[in-house]
Amino acid sequence: MSIKLELENISKVYKDGDSSIKVLDEVSLQVKSGELVALVGPSGSGKSTFLSIAGALLSPSSGRLFIDNIEISKLPPSKLTEFRLSKIGFIFQMSNLLPYLTVKDQLLLISELTGGQTTVANQKADELLERLGLTNRKMNYPENLSGGEKQRVAIARAFMNDPEVIFADEPTASLDAERGRTVVEMLANEVKKRNKAAIMVTHDKRMLDLCNRVIFIENGRLTEK
Numbered sequence: 001m002s003i004k005l006e007l008e009n010i011s012k013v014y015k016d017g018d019s020s021i022k023v024l025d026e027v028s029l030q031v032k033s034g035e036l037v038a039l040v041g042p043s044g045s046g047k048s049t050f051l052s053i054a055g056a057l058l059s060p061s062s063g064r065l066f067i068d069n070i071e072i073s074k075l076p077p078s079k080l081t082e083f084r085l086s087k088i089g090f091i092f093q094m095s096n097l098l099p100y101l102t103v104k105d106q107l108l109l110i111s112e113l114t115g116g117q118t119t120v121a122n123q124k125a126d127e128l129l130e131r132l133g134l135t136n137r138k139m140n141y142p143e144n145l146s147g148g149e150k151q152r153v154a155i156a157r158a159f160m161n162d163p164e165v166i167f168a169d170e171p172t173a174s175l176d177a178e179r180g181r182t183v184v185e186m187l188a189n190e191v192k193k194r195n196k197a198a199i200m201v202t203h204d205k206r207m208l209d210l211c212n213r214v215i216f217i218e219n220g221r222l223t224e225k
Ligand SMILES: Nc1ncnc2c1ncn2[C@@H]1O[C@H](COP(=O)(O)OP(=O)(O)OP(=O)(O)O)[C@@H](O)[C@H]1O
Pocket: 014, 015, 016, 021, 023, 041, 042, 043, 044, 045, 046, 047, 048, 049, 050
């Protein structure tokens, strides 16, 4: 199994006027292909900060980040957006779908943004929607979908560009236990089947058995449970 994501001695300090707070203190983590890793920890422990840095949305104060063996800080800024679009998938708490696009168009937009070929994208979108049980929802707008359906669209969208690494920030927060579990099961299956790597922040202990590893974050440090 290859290493898809590697954080090496990452620290993050936020400066607030005269004071500063060290949210991450020399943390390191490797995630291999096929792995879904859960990240848990108390409120304010740095989960969002960690995910933002690992997803190349936020720069660390020090340390190195590798995604698919590419060192992120070595990429010129002009290449970073393109890199993010092609290598990283994000799934947020509230699905973040665009209200004026149908389910299928939400997926096609992603491939348009990266200049993907239309016929290939069309086929891929259909295939993903079918796997996630959304074929009969293709032409619907988000307002006509249930919470679970929206999160499944968000998962399909995250996989649309065949990213190597997927980050999910509390993807089940808006769902009841059963729907939440289905969504995480689908995420876990896709990660395994496609040999991707994923990190999921969650507060829900009932989801942890679906993950390959559980990482706990507190006082700026990571520990593996
Ligand atoms: N931009 C910022 N500037 C200053 N401090 C920040 C900033 N972002 C986060 N923090 C602080 O860093 C700490 C970690 O925040 P973070 O949002 O990463 O935690 P979290 O574990 O995701 O929290 P929650 O579970 O409540 O969402 C908190 O004390 C927060 O107040």
